[in-house]
Amino acid sequence: MLSLLSLLSLVGCTGLRGPTAEAMMGSDPTMACFRRMNADPEARRVLHDKVGVGLDGPPTIQMLADKTAPTEEERQALVTFTSVRQACIAEGASYRRANMPPEVWMQIEGLGEQTTLLFARLYAGDITYGDYNRIHLEQTRNAMLRLADSDRQRAQAQAADDERRGQAFLQGLQAAQQQQYQQQMLRQQQIQMNRPVTTECSRFGSSVSCTSR
Incomplete structure (x- = not known):
């Protein structure tokens, strides 16, 4: 079955600091459950x-x-498969809410709901297998693009925050340097004012010349 995680691996690097949607989904218990489900021989x-x-x-x-359209055997298999699939989605719900931004886990669970609705249409005979596969492929790719866009938006927000922090640091550094310079100038002035003054005088004939230093 088409995996949202496998499609996300094609997106590439976003510059995001912290886990991407793909990385977060890789640790989702739902994905481990899907792998077990997809390995079921029946x-x-x-x-x-x-x-x-x-x-x-x-x-x-x-x-x-x-x-x-599904045969009777396939319809019953769809019922069982859908039930197990929904249990898998529920299995990872608490993990997703604790570890993923809302825009990520809502996309994942929204795609799960869309797939369940597609299975229902397939079970009812409203669509063929080909219809299901084409629609599901499009829905999965759209979800993948939205998740990739979410990664990019979070990366951009982080970059903007880093820039603001960098500017604030530089401004603070400049202010500290200016303050240090002013303190140094003040100390030098104080040293000049407090330094003992020595006056030396010399007489040449009837003239007296004095120098202070």
Whole structure:
């Protein structure tokens, strides 16, 4: 089945300080549950060639072109698969709320809800397998783009904050240097004012010449 995590790996570096959406999702218990679910032999037997259970990557051209609707066996497999999938999403809910920004976990859970609705339409016979795979591919890519954009926005916000902090540091440094310079000048003036004055005089004939230093 197409993985949002596998698509996010194609986004590349964003300059984000801290974990990206991809990194946060990699530690999500939901993803570990999905991997176990996708490895289920029965689900793979019935749905692998239809909705890509256990498939690492996007749907194949045959899956995208599939004009068939689910058989009764496949409908029952969809019911079971959807139930387990929803349990997987719930399994990672507390992790996501504790470790992800709202814009990230809401995208992940929103995609899960969209997929459940697609399975319902597929189960009801409203769409074919090909319809499901095309729509799900588009929804997943859109979610991936929104998550990547979220990473970029957070990186930009961090960069702006770093710039503000840097400017504040430079301003503070300049102010400290100016204050230090003024204190040095004041000390020098005080030293000059407090220094003992020595006066030396000399007489040459009837003239007296004095010098203070």
